[in-house]
Amino acid sequence: MSKIAQTVHDLALPIVRELNMEIVDIEYVKEGKNYFLRVFIDKETGIDIEDCEMVSERLSEKLDEVDPIPHNYYLEVSSPGAERPLKRKEDFEKSVGKRVYIKTYEPIEKEKIFEGTLTNFDGENVYVEILIKTRKKQVMIPLKKIALARLAVSF
Numbered sequence: 001m002s003k004i005a006q007t008v009h010d011l012a013l014p015i016v017r018e019l020n021m022e023i024v025d026i027e028y029v030k031e032g033k034n035y036f037l038r039v040f041i042d043k044e045t046g047i048d049i050e051d052c053e054m055v056s057e058r059l060s061e062k063l064d065e066v067d068p069i070p071h072n073y074y075l076e077v078s079s080p081g082a083e084r085p086l087k088r089k090e091d092f093e094k095s096v097g098k099r100v101y102i103k104t105y106e107p108i109e110k111e112k113i114f115e116g117t118l119t120n121f122d123g124e125n126v127y128v129e130i131l132i133k134t135r136k137k138q139v140m141i142p143l144k145k146i147a148l149a150r151l152a153v154s155f
Contacts, residue, residue: 004028007068008037008059015058016041021051024080025087028069035073037063040080047079086149092121100128101152104145114139115152 005026016023024040041047041055056077063075086092086100095118102114116130119138126141126149 002028004037004068007066008039008063011062011066011068012039012055012059015055015062019043019051019054021047021055024091025085028073035069035071036076037069037073038076038078040078040084042080042084052077052079082153083150086151089121089123089143092118092126092143092149095151096121099152099154100126101148101150102126102128102141102146103148104141105147106145108141108145109139111139114141 005028008026008028009023012023012026021041021043024042025038026040027036027038029036029038039055039059041051043051056075059077060075063069083101084091086095098118100114100116100118104112104114106112108114114128114130116128116139118126119129120127124143126143126146128139128141130137130139
């Protein structure tokens with residue numbers, strides 16, 4: 001996490017906790033000539049526009065006070081969506097039984113992309129049941145080898 005993202009995380013955490021929400025991810029990116037600070041939030045019952053507005057207003061006040069970003073930027077507060085990223089151990093624990101998409105830094109059993117059901121998480125390894133033609137197969141993926149993980153929507 002970048003220094004700016006970490007500072008924003010520290011400022012946003014008390015706000016979202018007070019509202020019984022969680023921070024899913026924070027991105028600080030330049031797109032074209034504009035900078036964007038994106039804060040993704042969630043809660044058990046899901047996020048609506050009012051939740052985003054409330055966090056955005058309160059966080060904007062804090063950011064104006066502390067002023068951690070030296071130039072103009074757009075603040076966006078939103079839900080992570082249906083394909084929410086899985087970054088922390090808690091994210092994997094909560095996602096057992098759900099469909100996931102995982103990309104690894106290096107091949108595991110000759111593959112780098114896995115999509116299937118997250119069947120277990122032991123704190124160090126993710127276990128995913130994938131389908132190869134008509135056969136189910138369990139794959140163990142070490143957490144440290146995961147480049148990207150997110151929930152996957154199936155149609």
